[in-house]
Amino acid sequence: MRIDLHTHSTASDGTDTPAELVRNAAAAGLDVVALTDHDSTRGHAEAIAALPEGLTLVTGAELSCRLDGIGMHMLAYLFDPDEPELSRERELVRDDRVPRARAMVGKLGELGVPIAWEQVARIAGDGSVGRPHIASALVELGVVETVSDAFTSDWLANGGRAYVEKHELDPFDAIRLVKAAGGVTVFAHPGAAKRGDTVPESAIAALAAAGLDGIEVEHMDHDEPTRARMRGLAAELGLLATGSSDYHGSRKTVRLGEYTTDPEIYGEITRRATGAFPVPGAGGRLLP
Known part of the structure; x- marks a missing residue:
């Protein structure tokens, strides 16, 4: 099995x-x-x-x-x-994903990366936007070779140069x-x-x-x-x-x-x- x-x-x-x-x-x-x-x-x-x-x-x-x-x-x-309290908390986390992702796009721009929010939104589609979508944009731009390479202190890892905290439980x-x-x-x-x-x-x-x-x-x-x-x-x-x-x-x-x-x-x-x-x-x- x-x-x-x-x-x-x-x-x-x-x-x-x-x-x-x-x-x-x-x-x-x-x-x-x-x-x-x-x-x-x-x-x-x-x-x-x-x-x-x-x-x-x-x-x-x-x-x-x-x-x-x-x-x-x-x-x-x-x-x-459908349990109400857990549903509310999950909603709070999801609602914070877009402003957090926009803030990370802003930080990347300050670091000289020519990334646009529209690019990240296109990659995310109907999904809950997150760091992997931004990482995929960095791959498209040739900044990193793979999505995993974006999760370093240089870029999107916890505490990295473009990292932004979000609402978390x-x-x-x-x-x-x-x-x-x-x-x-x-x-x-x-x-x-x-x-x-x-x-x-x-x-x-x-x-x-x-x-x-x-x-x-x-x-x-x-x-x-x-x-x-x-x-x-x-x-x-x-x-x-x-x-x-x-x-x-x-x-x-x-x-x-x-x-x-x-x-x-x-x-x-x-x-x-x-x-x-x-x-x-x-x-x-x-x-x-």
């Missing part, structure tokens, strides 16, 4: 539409895929409508959080998307809100140091004590020593250890299913969730 619990579509900063994403997940031999767009559940309905037979969809979102000045992402699975509040909505929380790529500062292990222990369910261990931004350290930390703290591609379509080189989650861990996630349930494929038809 092949399970990928972290992917993005055009509902945020991926390049596959939600329908394309589930079809591509089935073609990649996945049995389960989670759609976890940034702070958004907007792609879920389209993904469900297109879900091929044999593929199960886990609905979710990747929540933008900040702890002691350090940005971090919280994967939230199988929560009730306190992760302890995120855990509380997701739990209240019947969901399960997993700290995404906690050891991804090349993205910027990471929260200390003592903070992960405090999050675990507050109800965090798991940490993402198998991830493209974790080298093997980091994975080993995160596996040990998960075991020490009694956290679920997941694996995921963090697929963004053509915006990243990682493939769907390149990193996966153990079926027993997936089973525990589904057992803990009460806000929503995995959706089995119906051959591209909406379930009754």
